[in-house]
Amino acid sequence: MKALITLSMAMLVTLVLAGCASPGPTVAPGPPASHQELAHHYAPVIHQGVASDQDFITAVDFDGDWVGNNNWENQPTGDLSAYVYYSVVETKSHWFLFYALFHPRDYTRDPCEESNGCHENDMESIQIIVAKDDTPFGHLQAVETLAHSHIYLYVADRSVKGNFLKVKDWVRLEGSHPIVYVEAYGHGIYAHRKIFLPHVVIYRVGERAEVPESFEDDDVSYQLVPIYETLWMHRDEIGPGWAFDQPFNYRGRTLPAAIDGDNYGTDKANTPWGYNQATGNVLSRGDWFLDPAKALAYHAGFSGDFSVEYVYNPYLTDR
Numbered sequence: 001m002k003a004l005i006t007l008s009m010a011m012l013v014t015l016v017l018a019g020c021a022s023p024g025p026t027v028a029p030g031p032p033a034s035h036q037e038l039a040h041h042y043a044p045v046i047h048q049g050v051a052s053d054q055d056f057i058t059a060v061d062f063d064g065d066w067v068g069n070n071n072w073e074n075q076p077t078g079d080l081s082a083y084v085y086y087s088v089v090e091t092k093s094h095w096f097l098f099y100a101l102f103h104p105r106d107y108t109r110d111p112c113e114e115s116n117g118c119h120e121n122d123m124e125s126i127q128i129i130v131a132k133d134d135t136p137f138g139h140l141q142a143v144e145t146l147a148h149s150h151i152y153l154y155v156a157d158r159s160v161k162g163n164f165l166k167v168k169d170w171v172r173l174e175g176s177h178p179i180v181y182v183e184a185y186g187h188g189i190y191a192h193r194k195i196f197l198p199h200v201v202i203y204r205v206g207e208r209a210e211v212p213e214s215f216e217d218d219d220v221s222y223q224l225v226p227i228y229e230t231l232w233m234h235r236d237e238i239g240p241g242w243a244f245d246q247p248f249n250y251r252g253r254t255l256p257a258a259i260d261g262d263n264y265g266t267d268k269a270n271t272p273w274g275y276n277q278a279t280g281n282v283l284s285r286g287d288w289f290l291d292p293a294k295a296l297a298y299h300a301g302f303s304g305d306f307s308v309e310y311v312y313n314p315y316l317t318d319r
């Protein structure tokens with residue numbers, strides 16, 4: 001018994017140590033990596049809670065069209081291969097890597113007819129903040145995750161403090177990849193360790209878009225898809241029967257805040273540029289994705305160089 005307890009303590013210490021971000025091996029200086037390489041390098045390892053295949057991550061056009069309000073109906077027959085949407089925006093000092101996870105249904109353990117908690121389409125997201133330095137991939141500073149009405153802030157570097165958001169925890173890493181935990185049913189995302197019941201599927205970035213082989217498949221490859229070439233290109237398709245809905249004004253432009261949906265509620269799933277969480281009295285709907293430097297300067301405190309001058313951000317300039 002005593003040996004067992006000692007062993008458990010040793011395992012606990014190992015787990016705790018593994019959970020802390022630590023400075024990796026020294027990286028040789030070199031020119032900056034491409035945006036695609038950066039997105040791949042930091043692409044999250046996704047621990048997905050699973051109660052049914054409605055918790056598998058997939059593409060918004062998993063049913064072969066860009067119609068939003070048939071996605072609930074098409075969930076049982078659509079292609080549930082794993083895709084994750086990403087974008088990279090760059091200031092003089094930082095890269096902002098945004099990842100969005102899509103599920104055709106947000107549902108509940110109880111039947112939707114009784115729970116009043118279901119809706120068609122679901123998009124929850126992650127923002128990863130990387131400081132540029134003289135190495136190709138810079139260094140990870142913080143991770144933010146969206147879960148329903150909240151954005152959570154996790155740090156990988158002691159120079160980052162809380163501001164409008166409090167620091168929730170340290171970032172956990174698998175190699176260069178932050179680990180995130182996505183709950184079953186509602187699909188809120190967290191970066192602190194969560195135990196999920198009844199099952200967990202683990203997704204990692206790869207060259208192929210795979211469908212989990214079981215509800216406990218711990219090695220599923222997902223493919224990255226650029227937001228700019230997919231979701232963003234459909235942003236003017238607004239209204240019932242189209243891709244998106246809920247138009248709003250963002251600095252003089254009309255953008256859709258939601259994916260069009262009609263089951264158990266109307267247009268309940270936000271677009272990456274449609275979130276209105278953690279805006280306080282400084283930010284507005286959309287800033288988290290469209291003006292991430294402004295959003296992060298408000299959410300967190302960065303000691304050291306933090307520029308809000310963009311080198312690359314087509315989302316702010318596209319008409």
Ligand SMILES: [Ca+2]
Pocket residue numbers: 060061063064065066067068069070071074
């Ligand atoms: Ca569809």
Ligand SMILES: [Ca+2]
Pocket residue numbers: 068069070071072073120261262263
């Ligand atoms: Ca529908």
Ligand SMILES: [Ca+2]
Pocket residue numbers: 106122123124148186187188
């Ligand atoms: Ca959700």
Ligand SMILES: [Ca+2]
Pocket residue numbers: 239240241245246260261266267
């Ligand atoms: Ca609608």
